[in-house]
Amino acid sequence: MKFRKAMALLLASTMALSMAACGGGSSSSSSDSSSSDAESTDSTDSSDSSDVTLSVTIWDSNQEPGLTQIMNDFTEKTGIKTKVSVVKWDEYWTLLESGAQGGSLPDVFWMHSNESERYMSNDMLLDLTDKIADSSEIDPANYPEDIWGLYTYDDKYYAVPKDVDTIALWYNKTLFDEAGLEYPTADWTWDDVTEAAKKLTKDDGSQYGLAMGNGSNQDGYYNMVYDNGGYIINDDKTQSGWDDPKTIEAMQTMEGWINDGVMPSLETMSENGNDVLFESGKVAMITQGSWMLAAYRDNEYTAANCDCVELPKSATTGRRASIYNGLGWAASATTEHPDEAWQLIEYLGSKEAQEKQAELGVTMSAYTGTSDAWAKSADFNLQAYLNMMDDMVIRPYSRSTVTWENEDSEIMKDVFSGDKTMEEACKAMADQMNECLADEQ
Structure with a gap:
């Protein structure tokens, strides 16, 4: 059969994944x-x-x-x-x-x-x-x-x-208050995030400005790439955009966060998860998808101390894009x-079930016009997620997405460890991804 x-x-092919990067x-x-x-x-x-x-x-x-x-x-x-x-x-x-x-x-x-x-x-x-x-x-x-x-x-x-789903910036109001900082607004740029993260990071390692791991793609650095005019995959899914200069430039913002020590170590983020670190008050800011509403709503700490706002925009292009899926x-x-x-x-x-999904705060619904109820389902600024629908980019994908994304995450680890610069990592990600895309043709 x-x-x-x-x-x-x-x-x-699953068993062969560790031996062949594009094995599917x-x-x-x-x-x-x-x-x-x-x-x-x-x-x-x-x-x-x-x-x-x-x-x-x-x-x-x-x-x-x-x-x-x-x-x-x-x-x-x-x-x-x-x-x-x-x-x-x-x-x-x-x-x-x-x-x-x-x-x-x-x-x-x-x-x-x-x-x-x-x-x-x-x-x-x-x-x-x-x-x-x-x-x-x-x-x-x-x-x-x-x-x-x-x-x-x-x-x-x-x-x-x-x-x-769309992506927004979550922030800890209590930590901002303690640092004497104004809360993030829809006018923020990624440069504003950088400056705030430095002020919110404590030298003793008890608190960090933000968290974004090596695998934080849809809910993290992909958004920065498209804001800056870069891309991950071209429209006909034949070429990687990781080595595009605008992509590299956007990713170097994240490299700065790593070098400035405003994020936890990769080991810490891997062991705990960015969401867990945020829920425990160890991290002041995190970019996160709308699918996380139920977790933050039902967590006593985030419900009392946190809120969300639209993603920052690029200081260079002025664009504020959201990867969506x-x-x-x-x-x-x-x-x-x-x-x-x-x-x-x-x-x-159906419209009936999709409306109820939104009303219950399960997640934003796919049926047009039903997500307004979702925005009113919890005591957060969830309208920010709906506003992010003004400029959406579908999550980069191809037939072998899992393969090249997994390899990208592995290569990104070298930036956190200092074994590669972000530019070197981006070019390596482009090479391996192009091999995968060539195999799809």
């Missing part, structure tokens, strides 16, 4: 796995589907409570039950690949732009094209065109947009319940 053969090849591996890691299950309330619906329980897998535990409420609504309407499993990002793709090899993928699951083309091109996802065409709930015109593009292959749809709800090509899986996906993408 083509599906099984494709998965065997994918698993083999996955984003799995050896970190401990953590999962939790949530089952929707049973319905007394007497339809034929009432005996079906769909397995649903996601990777963000912060979103699980709200999504479970929405799936409970679905069960009440249809009688179809759901069982939600949460698996950490580091383990998620390993789980899917193993499930595909054994023919036991979840019925419904999240799909990401990093992996979508690989899954679509290997017939692992249920073709939703005809179902979308016949749907009264899903009209592609009601969602961002770029998000649909992430989940379209050979003119066929393989997922329905779940959300849209969106997840998709997809179904297994081999699910035993394709009709029920589609009913769930159709409901999750």
Whole structure:
């Protein structure tokens, strides 16, 4: 069977990742796995589907409570039950690949732009094209065109947009007050961030101005690159932009932060996570995606001490861009319940469910005009995220995104250690990425 053969090849390439930079591996890691299950309330619906329980897998535990409420609504309407499993990002793709090899993928699951083309091109996802065409709930015109593009292959749809995300600057009001500094505003530039970070960093290492790690791409340095007129990948996905002078110039701002010691060590950021450091008051500023709202809202410290504002802009170009992305709800090509899986996906993408997702503060919704409710779902300046939609750049991707992004992160470590200058690292990232893109042609 083509599906099984494709998965065997994918698993083999995963094992070869450490030996070949462009071998097409996955984003799995050896970190401990953590999962939790949530089952929707049973319905007394007497339809034929009432005996079906769909397995649903996601990777963000912060979103699980709200999504479970929405799936409970679905069960009440249809009688179809759901069982939600949460698996950490580091383990998620390993789980899917193993499930595909054994023919036991979840019925419904999240799909990401990093992996979508690989899954679509290997017939692992249920073709939703005809179902979308016949749907009264899903009209592609009601969602961002770029998000649909992430989940379209050979003119066929393989997922329905779940959300849209932008990036903003979070800051600790208490630490700013203690330093006698004004809070960041929408008029700030990246130069303002640099100056504030220096004043917010303590010599004894107990507090740092900001945090941005070697892998902080979509929610970090990618935004700076596009602000400055640089780019990561060209429009036809044949050439890396890492060696563009404007890209290098933007990244040298981050090199300055490293050299000035206004960020924790790479080891500290890797062990704790930038979000954990921010939530514990060890870091005064962090750039973060809208998907982190639930975590910061439900954390007692950040709820009391922190807020967000639009990203800074480039002092050179005046541009303030946000890298954006969106997840998709997809179904297994081999699910035993394709009709029920589609009913769930159709409901999750409907205006009704998308509005509730926003109202519950799960995340910004993909359905046009539904995210205003999200901005009012917590006591933060969440309008900043909506304002960042004025200038959005779709998250750079290609067929081998995971491969070249993982290698970029490894190369970036050399800048933190002082083994490479940022210019040297950017040129090395361009070389390896161009090799990967050449292999895609």
